[in-house]
Amino acid sequence: MADNPSASHTPTGRGFEPVRSVRLYERIVEQVEEAIARGELRPGQRLPSERELVVQFGTSRATVREALRVLESNGVVRSRPGDPNGPEILPFTTGGLTKQMRRLARADGLSLSQLLVSRMMLDSTANRLAAVLRTEAQLAEMDAAIEQMRTAVDGGYGSFSEADFAFHEAIARASGNTLIQVCNGVVRDTVLSLISDKIAHARNAQALMKRSLGHHEQVLAAIRAGDGPEAGRASLHSLYDYYASYVPKAERAALEALLDE
Amino acid sequence: MADNPSASHTPTGRGFEPVRSVRLYERIVEQVEEAIARGELRPGQRLPSERELVVQFGTSRATVREALRVLESNGVVRSRPGDPNGPEILPFTTGGLTKQMRRLARADGLSLSQLLVSRMMLDSTANRLAAVLRTEAQLAEMDAAIEQMRTAVDGGYGSFSEADFAFHEAIARASGNTLIQVCNGVVRDTVLSLISDKIAHARNAQALMKRSLGHHEQVLAAIRAGDGPEAGRASLHSLYDYYASYVPKAERAALEALLDE
DNA sequence: GATCTGCACTGGTCTGACCAGTAGACTTTT
DNA sequence: AAAAGTCTACTGGTCAGACCAGTGCAGATC
Numbered sequence: 011m012a013d014n015p016s017a018s019h020t021p022t023g024r025g026f027e028p029v030r031s032v033r034l035y036e037r038i039v040e041q042v043e044e045a046i047a048r049g050e051l052r053p054g055q056r057l058p059s060e061r062e063l064v065v066q067f068g069t070s071r072a073t074v075r076e077a078l079r080v081l082e083s084n085g086v087v088r089s090r091p092g093d094p095n096g097p098e099i100l101p102f103t104t105g106g107l108t109k110q111m112r113r114l115a116r117a118d119g120l121s122l123s124q125l126l127v128s129r130m131m132l133d134s135t136a137n138r139l140a141a142v143l144r145t146e147a148q149l150a151e152m153d154a155a156i157e158q159m160r161t162a163v164d165g166g167y168g169s170f171s172e173a174d175f176a177f178h179e180a181i182a183r184a185s186g187n188t189l190i191q192v193c194n195g196v197v198r199d200t201v202l203s204l205i206s207d208k209i210a211h212a213r214n215a216q217a218l219m220k221r222s223l224g225h226h227e228q229v230l231a232a233i234r235a236g237d238g239p240e241a242g243r244a245s246l247h248s249l250y251d252y253y254a255s256y257v258p259k260a261e262r263a264a265l266e267a268l269l270d271e
Numbered sequence: 272m273a274d275n276p277s278a279s280h281t282p283t284g285r286g287f288e289p290v291r292s293v294r295l296y297e298r299i300v301e302q303v304e305e306a307i308a309r310g311e312l313r314p315g316q317r318l319p320s321e322r323e324l325v326v327q328f329g330t331s332r333a334t335v336r337e338a339l340r341v342l343e344s345n346g347v348v349r350s351r352p353g354d355p356n357g358p359e360i361l362p363f364t365t366g367g368l369t370k371q372m373r374r375l376a377r378a379d380g381l382s383l384s385q386l387l388v389s390r391m392m393l394d395s396t397a398n399r400l401a402a403v404l405r406t407e408a409q410l411a412e413m414d415a416a417i418e419q420m421r422t423a424v425d426g427g428y429g430s431f432s433e434a435d436f437a438f439h440e441a442i443a444r445a446s447g448n449t450l451i452q453v454c455n456g457v458v459r460d461t462v463l464s465l466i467s468d469k470i471a472h473a474r475n476a477q478a479l480m481k482r483s484l485g486h487h488e489q490v491l492a493a494i495r496a497g498d499g500p501e502a503g504r505a506s507l508h509s510l511y512d513y514y515a516s517y518v519p520k521a522e523r524a525a526l527e528a529l530l531d532e
Numbered sequence: 533g534a535t536c537t538g539c540a541c542t543g544g545t546c547t548g549a550c551c552a553g554t555a556g557a558c559t560t561t562t
Numbered sequence: 563a564a565a566a567g568t569c570t571a572c573t574g575g576t577c578a579g580a581c582c583a584g585t586g587c588a589g590a591t592c
Binding site: 351352 | 543544545546547548554555556
Binding site for chain 4: 320321322336339350351352353354355356357358
């Protein structure tokens with residue numbers, strides 16, 4: 011794996027393409043996905059019933075169903091038994107992304123240090139953007155989240171983590187960049203699923219929370235001042251400070267490469 | 272969408288969980304995935320044949336097949352007709368992640384400016400990392416790609432774009448970060464699919480290519496020197512210079528926010 | 533107009549069948 | 563004995579047809 015994560019590139023000319031028998035259900039999946047990509051099928055709209063699809067595609071129901079199961083597992087449609095309107099086209103969700111990232115993380119395809127580097131990248135960029143683009147309302151949200159964190163320091167790791175979540179989410183929203191927002195959310199989730207219990211059971215948990223709170227306040231101050239570069243720097247150091255100790259020393263070079271000026 | 276991109280958050284206590292009828296094929300998928308997660312099934316090993324699975328799971332073949340189709344579409348297994356050894360457990364791949372990322376990148380509401388901001392973020396980070404972590408062999412790859420770009424300047428946009436692709440891919444690999452590599456590949460692809468023809472038909476195409484080549488050489492020099500921050504800066508300016516004119520002026524603020532020091 | 537009831541239809545599952553293709557055992561040829 | 567070809571049991575891909583429990587809605591009832 012990982013030899014060539016980005017596949018779809020123009021063939022370089024000579025040589026043959028590997029062939030693979032394309033199964034019927036795959037063509038159905040393709041057709042539906044393309045129709046969605048072209049905007050002919052929009053979220054909320056319905057697909058014809060399975061039996062109707064059988065007629066339209068000219069296959070058996072088993073084949074249509076295999077296609078629907080694939081689409082369903084990819085979060086593209088949802089079938090409900092008895093619904094006379096047929097399978098529903100779903101709006102995009104991050105469920106599939108999260109699932110795949112978890113899978114990779116569990117399979118050692120994605121180390122903690124890689125995830126943290128990504129998180130630092132995403133978060134610091136979000137902060138840079140938020141510092142410039144945030145509205146007053148969004149600033150108020152961040153204030154509220156920080157306040158929540160303050161009270162949560164004494165309330166244990168669970169509530170602190172929740173408040174922390176709200177803060178980062180508010181910033182991601184303020185960045186105005188859906189891609190960054192989504193990726194940041196997914197990566198954050200994955201990181202937490204890997205080490206949240208280690209953090210929760212740290213002996214000096216409260217001290218860590220206080221320190222993290224301080225960092226967050228610093229970040230927020232920079233955002234309020236509209237100082238993007240400073241907000242980015244502060245968030246980088248905040249994450250490094252909070253998580254670096256969980257990364258094997260040999261792999262910390264990558265994290266530190268992001269801190270250099 | 273985007274209301275709550277990061278779904279799976281800790282439930283806040285009170286309240287009921289939404290219920291959903293679990294279909295038989297989903298249980299089969301679960302069981303197989305868990306067996307793999309527990310390490311009982313390792314890549315390269317084989318699943319029993321469909322008819323054997325029918326016996327073990329006590330369902331019909333149609334149900335077993337739906338499960339296999341889902342597993343297959345997630346890149347977990349692969350079935351080949353006629354293979355007496357049964358479906359193969361596959362090693363982990365980034366294919367699933369790529370697929371989901373692509374879906375995200377295509378989701379409507381994602382403007383070119385958002386994609387470019389993401390690209391700048393990803394590429395500059397990859398460059399910072401590559402400057403520190405690259406091996407000599409990887410450096411040689413980049414040299415080769417640059418050389419290819421040089422000769423391609425006179426060969427039209429198509430070959431230039433290909434060489435450019437190879438260069439960025441080499442850097443992404445050298446960053447040592449699978450996530451960044453995957454995301455960068457997808458975003459790059461998506462950006463190109465949006466505006467490659469505009470670029471190809473630009474009147475001053477060759478001048479643009481020459482200029483871009485110069486930027487790339489600058490980046491590579493920084494990487495060779497091991498100067499991460501400079502490599503990051505250079506790539507940011509390179510991308511901005513190359514693409515910013517395609518972004519409506521009102522949306523350029525985000526791009527420029529990444530350039531500030 | 534609100535409520536109830538029945539029905540047509542949906543998706544989930546099963547059974548059983550046929551086909552083309554494959555791997556490995558077996559036979560033949562050298 | 564080694565190489566070549568043949569055979570066969572079994573595989574996955576696909577189909578047809580069936581049954582069931584559930585759903586939404588039209589029409590009947592109040």
